[in-house]
Amino acid sequence: MFKSTAKNNVVQKSAAQKETFEVTTFSESGNSIKTHAGIVIKPDFSLDNAPEFDILIVPGGPLRAVNKVLKNRKIIEYIVMSKNIEMICSVCSGSLILAEAGLLNGKTATTHHLALSILKNxxxxxxxxxxxxxxxxxxxxxxxxxxxGINMALYLVEKLFNNEIAKRTAKVIEFDSYTDGDTMEK
Known part of the structure; x- marks a missing residue:
C-alpha cells in the first residue's frame, strides 16, 4: 500500500507555493515484502503505526496475490477505516481490494482488462x-x-495543483498520452 500526504491547506496556496507529495509505504507488519517480480520493498510503516494520510493508493498485481489480500481482514478493515480520507485510489487489480472493502458499492469503477469480468460478476x-x-x-x-496508473497519478496532480502542472509533469516523464478524455468523473 502506498500513502501520500498533502497538507490540508494545499488547496489554498497558489500552484507555485504548494508542497509536493511525501510518498510513504506500509505493509501489514511493517516488514519488507517481495513483489511477484522479485523487487523488495521496505515499508516505512506497518498497519499498526501508519499515520493518517490524505491519499491512499492500493496497488494491484497478479490475481493470486490480490486474492490473498482479499482474504486478509486486517488489510480490508484498514481500508474501510480510511474510507473518509481525501482520496482512495487503486491501480490495476487493486480495485478488487477496494470492492472487497465495500468502498465501490453503488459507484462506477474500472480495473485491469483481465479483471473487468471479476469485478462485474x-x-x-x-x-x-x-x-x-x-x-x-x-x-x-x-x-x-x-x-x-500513470494517467491516474497525473490526474491527481491536475486536481491537487492544476492542468498546466500535470501536463508539464507528463512532458518531463515523456508520457505523451495524458489527456483529459482518459478520465470519467461521476
Whole structure:
C-alpha cells in the first residue's frame, strides 16, 4: 500500500507555493515484502503505526496475490477505516481490494482488462466502466492497468495543483498520452 500526504491547506496556496507529495509505504507488519517480480520493498510503516494520510493508493498485481489480500481482514478493515480520507485510489487489480472493502458499492469503477469480468460478476453493485483509463466517483479513483496508473497519478496532480502542472509533469516523464478524455468523473 502506498500513502501520500498533502497538507490540508494545499488547496489554498497558489500552484507555485504548494508542497509536493511525501510518498510513504506500509505493509501489514511493517516488514519488507517481495513483489511477484522479485523487487523488495521496505515499508516505512506497518498497519499498526501508519499515520493518517490524505491519499491512499492500493496497488494491484497478479490475481493470486490480490486474492490473498482479499482474504486478509486486517488489510480490508484498514481500508474501510480510511474510507473518509481525501482520496482512495487503486491501480490495476487493486480495485478488487477496494470492492472487497465495500468502498465501490453503488459507484462506477474500472480495473485491469483481465479483471473487468471479476469485478462485474463478484460485486454486482458496482457499475464497471471498461472504456476509460481512470474513473473518479466521489473520493474513489480507480485505474486500469499499470500504465493507466500513470494517467491516474497525473490526474491527481491536475486536481491537487492544476492542468498546466500535470501536463508539464507528463512532458518531463515523456508520457505523451495524458489527456483529459482518459478520465470519467461521476
Amino acid at each position: 463478484k460485486w454486482p453493485r458496482i457499475q464497471v466502466e471498461n472504456n476509460k483509463k481512470v474513473v473518479k466517483d466521489g473520493n474513489i479513483i480507480t485505474s486500469g492497468g499499470v500504465s493507466s
